[in-house]
Structures are given as C-alpha cells and as structure tokens.
Amino acid sequence: MGETSSGNPNLLRKADWELDFYSRPILESDGKKRWELLITSTQDLTGREAFRWEKKCPAGEVNSIWLTAALQEALDDAQRKGWNQPMKLRCWRTSMKTMIKKAASKVGLEVVPSRRTYSLLDWLIERERDVYPNEEGYMAGPLAPPPSPVTSIPLPLPEAMRGDAWSLATIPLGMLKEAQEWTIEFNGLLPIKQDIDESIEIPGLRLFSKKRALALAGRLGGLEPSKLVIEGSKLLLEAGQEDAWLVTDLQPEQAKTTQQSLVNSRKNADGLHFIAIQTTPEDKSFAGFWMLRDIPS
Numbered sequence: 001m002g003e004t005s006s007g008n009p010n011l012l013r014k015a016d017w018e019l020d021f022y023s024r025p026i027l028e029s030d031g032k033k034r035w036e037l038l039i040t041s042t043q044d045l046t047g048r049e050a051f052r053w054e055k056k057c058p059a060g061e062v063n064s065i066w067l068t069a070a071l072q073e074a075l076d077d078a079q080r081k082g083w084n085q086p087m088k089l090r091c092w093r094t095s096m097k098t099m100i101k102k103a104a105s106k107v108g109l110e111v112v113p114s115r116r117t118y119s120l121l122d123w124l125i126e127r128e129r130d131v132y133p134n135e136e137g138y139m140a141g142p143l144a145p146p147p148s149p150v151t152s153i154p155l156p157l158p159e160a161m162r163g164d165a166w167s168l169a170t171i172p173l174g175m176l177k178e179a180q181e182w183t184i185e186f187n188g189l190l191p192i193k194q195d196i197d198e199s200i201e202i203p204g205l206r207l208f209s210k211k212r213a214l215a216l217a218g219r220l221g222g223l224e225p226s227k228l229v230i231e232g233s234k235l236l237l238e239a240g241q242e243d244a245w246l247v248t249d250l251q252p253e254q255a256k257t258t259q260q261s262l263v264n265s266r267k268n269a270d271g272l273h274f275i276a277i278q279t280t281p282e283d284k285s286f287a288g289f290w291m292l293r294d295i296p297s
Helices: 064-080 094-106 118-130 213-222 252-268
Strands: 017-027 033-041 052-057 089-091 111-113 165-172 184-188 201-208 225-231 234-239 243-249 272-278 286-293
Touching (some): 033 064, 064 094, 165 252, 184 213, 201 252, 225 252, 225 272, 252 272
Parallel strands (some): 201 272
Antiparallel strands (some): 033 052, 225 234
C-alpha cells in the first residue's frame, strides 16, 4: 500500500466514479463481441489526474457476479493508488442500470443514474478514436445504429424548484476558470480545456430565490442536471439518466438567441454552459452552481 493511503484516511484523494459496462466494436477470437468495464473518477477544475480503471469481461460472464468482483478489484486498486472510496457511482446506460445497481450494492457503492458522466464520455470518445481501431478484430465500416435513447416527455419543473425569478446570462470563459475560488454551497464544477479562447461567452441560466435558495440548490443537485436544450420556444433541462424538465417558455427571439449561444458553445467551447442559483442578481455568492456540457452521449 502506498505512503499516501497508509496514514490518515482523510488524506486520501476523493472523487465520485463514472462507469460504463458494455460491449465494444471488437470481435474476439471466439467470434463474440468484447465486453469491457471502464471506470474513471469525476474530474473538476483542479486539473488533477483522474483515476482510470479498465477490465475486459468474457462475453459468457456478463452478469452481476463478474461485475461485483471487478468493482471490488477496482476499489482495492484505487486505495493502493491513494484514492478514497467514491461517494457516488454514476452510470448513464439505462439498459445496464439494474445489473450495475445489484453489483454495486454488494460492495457498498451508491449508484446514481445520471448523464453527468462527462469524464467517462470523453474517455470513450478517446478510445473509439485512438484505441479500438488499432485492436485486432476491430469492426470497421458501418455498424448497426445504437438503440435510440429513451426520450421522456418534459415535465414542468416543480414549483418548489422554480424560485422567485430567472434570467439568461453569459460568463466569459476566463472568469469561469476561477469558479473554484467562488463561494458556492452546492457545485458541479468541471475541467476546462486550456486551448479554448478565454474571451468566449459561456451561456447559462440564473435562478433566484430570496428565502429558499439553499433548499432549491440541494433539490436541483439531486436531479443530476446535465444540459440545457431549446425545443421550439421551450427551455428544457435534461437531467438524471433520461429525465427532461420544462424550465420555461421563451419568446421566439429569445429562444433563437439562446439556441445560437448553445450551438456556439458546442462548436467553440466544448459544449460548456451553466446553471446558477443565487438569492438575488446582486449576490456575489452562489447557493448552487453547475457547469454543464453538451457532448455526444
């Protein structure tokens, strides 16, 4: 066991985990698709190196028994490398949720169905670009399209989470890089790529509540917000594994401008945008602040 993990457990590095257990575009020698478990720690603005862990699974052993043993192996390896046990384990594939929950419960991990798995999705994109095409058995060429994601009918955001007022806003990316120094009670800060122009304006939504800002922030964090979307004149919040919430109806011109801001962010700023919760527009602190990303899922 390393020096970092042999002393005070409070000195261990802490982070949530993101997990994907699924088949890959590679045929093994037995003619079956490769199954693979990928785990990464959630990254934030500190830029620290992530914990990453991978393990191949024989196609005939895709079950909660194999996954339980693999999760325990990952936990042991993480501790040896100076990481504490994660508070949450996020997974985004609805088809694997039941198996993952069953396995995770046996090793004491809380599973959170969520699309806030940005570190994992970045890693998957990287592997699909740089790793799998170089593997023997890689299935090049057109593949059958993946199942269409479940599209939930947007529900009105609960009244208790609407606050007193709201506004659309932008923040220069250079200022957003300093968010870890802000006073924030509930936060979901994300790493920012160094090559993005710091003058780019990052779009977002601000919610205000004079008396219930902290309670509102706690509830919103529990929804696992992942990205804002414009559909027609409606401003939607995608959250959890497959939830969609109607935030508000916008005026046509306002909807068009907001949509263009989100598109620009997707093209030029890694899809970054945000939701902030404050007591008033003048308040310099935040009851809640979440950085969101619009990336392929």
